[in-house]
Amino acid sequence: MKTFVFTTTRDNKVPRSFFEALTYGGSLEGSEIIALVAGPLSQDQETEMQKFGRGQIFHFNQALPQWYDTFYYLHLIQSFFDEKGEPDLVVLGASEINQVLGPQIALKLSAGYVARVISLPIQQAPWRVKRYAYSGKIISHVELKTEKAVFLLSANVLSPIELGAGNFELWNALPAKGEGVEVLEIKRPESKQLLTEARIIVSGGRGMRGPEYWKPLEELAEALGGATACSRPVSDEGWRPHHEHVGQTGKIVAPDLYIACGISGAIQHLAGISGSRVIVAINKDPEAPIFQAAHYGIVGDVHKVLPVLVEAARRLK
Amino acid sequence: MKIAVCISNVPDTTTRIKTDASGQKIDLSGVQWILNPWDELALTRAIELKEQNVGMIDEIVVVMVAPSYGEATLRKALAVGADRAIRIDNDPADSYEAAFELASYFADQPADLIFTGIESADFNGSATGAMLSLLAGIRFMPGVSGVFLEGGQTIVHQEINGMSLRLKVSPPLILNVQKGIAIVPRIPAMRGIMAARTKPLTVLSPKKAGACAQVIAYESLPPKAAAKMIEEDNAAMLIEVLHNEAKVI
Numbered sequence: 001m002k003t004f005v006f007t008t009t010r011d012n013k014v015p016r017s018f019f020e021a022l023t024y025g026g027s028l029e030g031s032e033i034i035a036l037v038a039g040p041l042s043q044d045q046e047t048e049m050q051k052f053g054r055g056q057i058f059h060f061n062q063a064l065p066q067w068y069d070t071f072y073y074l075h076l077i078q079s080f081f082d083e084k085g086e087p088d089l090v091v092l093g094a095s096e097i098n099q100v101l102g103p104q105i106a107l108k109l110s111a112g113y114v115a116r117v118i119s120l121p122i123q124q125a126p127w128r129v130k131r132y133a134y135s136g137k138i139i140s141h142v143e144l145k146t147e148k149a150v151f152l153l154s155a156n157v158l159s160p161i162e163l164g165a166g167n168f169e170l171w172n173a174l175p176a177k178g179e180g181v182e183v184l185e186i187k188r189p190e191s192k193q194l195l196t197e198a199r200i201i202v203s204g205g206r207g208m209r210g211p212e213y214w215k216p217l218e219e220l221a222e223a224l225g226g227a228t229a230c231s232r233p234v235s236d237e238g239w240r241p242h243h244e245h246v247g248q249t250g251k252i253v254a255p256d257l258y259i260a261c262g263i264s265g266a267i268q269h270l271a272g273i274s275g276s277r278v279i280v281a282i283n284k285d286p287e288a289p290i291f292q293a294a295h296y297g298i299v300g301d302v303h304k305v306l307p308v309l310v311e312a313a314r315r316l317k
Numbered sequence: 318m319k320i321a322v323c324i325s326n327v328p329d330t331t332t333r334i335k336t337d338a339s340g341q342k343i344d345l346s347g348v349q350w351i352l353n354p355w356d357e358l359a360l361t362r363a364i365e366l367k368e369q370n371v372g373m374i375d376e377i378v379v380v381m382v383a384p385s386y387g388e389a390t391l392r393k394a395l396a397v398g399a400d401r402a403i404r405i406d407n408d409p410a411d412s413y414e415a416a417f418e419l420a421s422y423f424a425d426q427p428a429d430l431i432f433t434g435i436e437s438a439d440f441n442g443s444a445t446g447a448m449l450s451l452l453a454g455i456r457f458m459p460g461v462s463g464v465f466l467e468g469g470q471t472i473v474h475q476e477i478n479g480m481s482l483r484l485k486v487s488p489p490l491i492l493n494v495q496k497g498i499a500i501v502p503r504i505p506a507m508r509g510i511m512a513a514r515t516k517p518l519t520v521l522s523p524k525k526a527g528a529c530a531q532v533i534a535y536e537s538l539p540p541k542a543a544a545k546m547i548e549e550d551n552a553a554m555l556i557e558v559l560h561n562e563a564k565v566i
């Protein structure tokens with residue numbers, strides 16, 4: 001069984017989600033991996049990839065389009081399939097790019113598509129996997145009617161393990177660009193870490209009281225090497241930038257650690273964080289629903305608690 | 318110019334989701350149906366565009382693939398400001414089936430701008446727009462956080478993979494909307510509700526391509542142990558516990 005894994009690079013790095021996908025693909029019986037990494041890479045990343053791969057990893061070492069050109073990516077992958085043969089299974093790590101590509105690759109391969117996959121297949125013929133549905137409120141078992149499958153994994157459903165020596169080589173293709181789009185402006189957001197890939201997130205809600213009180217929260221994120229996030233009303237009020245908004249109508253995150261400061265834990269907020277490994281709640285109301293979702297909790301005033309945590313986190317380093 | 322908004326009919330976001338006695342179906346009794354939040358924002362933006370560009374937009378059509386119980390949601394979309402509603406009479410089992418019906422519809426009834434949402438609140442398939450684009454052969458714009466019309470051209474704001482772009486593109490387009498497309502969803506006003514009663518709602522028969530995927534069972538989330546509480550006066554302990562016990566820092 002040929003298993004295709006794909007990622008683009010960002011800042012010359014491969015996202016962790018790629019290693020999760022390699023691990024997923026490599027854990028299946030009889031699976032032989034052919035992976036494609038598109039975009040520039042730093043040297044140390046190549047060695048890293050060899051450790052996780054079991055099979056072949058190809059590197060398309062060219063600068064990627066500035067805008068999200070679906071035509072370009074589809075063409076690239078189609079050229080790859082033309083040369084290396086069509087895969088039986090496609091495993092995609094959670095990324096915004098894969099979220100767009102997955103459904104289109106599935107159509108190209110006449111494969112069934114499942115997003116938000118949270119388990120290794122329960123069964124391979126026909127394919128059966130578990131996934132989140134209803135915004136993480138329930139798990140569904142999905143069976144495919146197709147022979148081939150495309151799975152988009154939920155973030156953080158498995159920890160990458162080193163599977164052995166993968167083969168890493170360059171691969172080239174003549175890229176084709178979608179015509180008729182003019183780029184007027186490009187901005188990079190201030191934050192270096194993508195929220196969807198952050199391992200640690202410190203997040204603030206309306207209980208933070210106002211934008212001028214965010215300093216200790218930012219300091220805690222910095223001391224822990226994490227990213228900052230917020231609830232929807234906080235971004236709606238303009239206290240924090242929109243890209244920090246977490247929840248059903250914001251970003252869906254799955255870090256190892258999510259610290260919710262002054263967030264009540266509304267069901268729409270929880271829908272965005274339920275994939276987190278450890279949730280910490282700091283809230284002055286012991287009845288706040290966030291404590292139901294949390295693994296650790298402090299009933300108290302964020303303005304008192306946060307500076308203490310910053311101190312302790314700095315000492316840890 | 319014609320705008321279409323693809324509307325998914327989903328349970329209210331606060332609904333507690335539980336299965337029926339068989340364990341294989343969601344218990345839909347008592348569910349309150351709403352426009353999928355993204356589609357509601359897309360519709361809001363479509364109406365704003367029509368208001369801001371007087372005379373440029375001939376109509377806003379809302380399209381839904383759903384059984385008859387979807388009609389209340391379509392009526393709501395009409396009350397908010399859509400001009401016409403289409404219901405394709407099928408209960409799609411996956412995003413492919415929904416995309417297939419929509420593609421057949423748009424092949425027959427083209428639109429210049431077609432809005433889809435980044436994700437539905439029920440399937441969370443996050444696939445319909447991308448599939449529709451390939452099936453219909455219409456350019457797909459993912460990650461759309463804003464759209465404006467300027468002299469026959471469409472200006473699209475795209476936020477994806479940590480980049481934020483402003484692009485000029487010409488229709489036809491499928492705009493897959495996300496956060497930012499509109500801030501406050503329009504709600505129906507009394508006049509809108511009255512007007513909606515006489516606006517056309519057409520039911521079309523489905524093409525029934527058949528789904529690629531099928532839910533065969535549901536499973537509740539694993540039960541979670543109660544949170545370990547740490548005293549406020551002892552807050553520094555939290556860092557220690559996260560380091561030594563949870564091992565996440």
Ligand SMILES: Cc1cc2nc3c(=O)[nH]c(=O)nc-3n(C[C@H](O)[C@H](O)[C@H](O)COP(=O)(O)OP(=O)(O)OC[C@H]3O[C@@H](n4cnc5c(N)ncnc54)[C@H](O)[C@@H]3O)c2cc1C
Pocket residue numbers: 204205206207208230231232233234245246247248249250261262263264265266267268269272282283284285288300301302303330354
């Ligand atoms: C369709 C729809 C989609 C939505 N999508 C999202 C979404 O994606 N993300 C999202 O977050 N919300 C979403 N919401 C909104 C959601 O329902 C809640 O309103 C929102 O999450 C509440 O934000 P909050 O917890 O910051 O504020 P509040 O609910 O006001 O909670 C503030 C909390 O802070 C605590 N607090 C106050 N002062 C202090 C203090 N000094 N120290 C410690 N604690 C304190 C309070 O006890 C309270 O629990 C959505 C709503 C709808 C209808």
Ligand SMILES: Nc1ncnc2c1ncn2[C@@H]1O[C@H](COP(=O)(O)O)[C@@H](O)[C@H]1O
Pocket residue numbers: 322323324325326353355356380381382383409412415432433434435436437438440441442443444445446
């Ligand atoms: N049954 C449907 N009828 C019309 N549009 C739909 C339907 N299902 C999904 N969509 C559109 O596709 C988007 C994404 O849905 P999904 O692929 O289910 O996550 C939604 O926000 C809608 O715009």
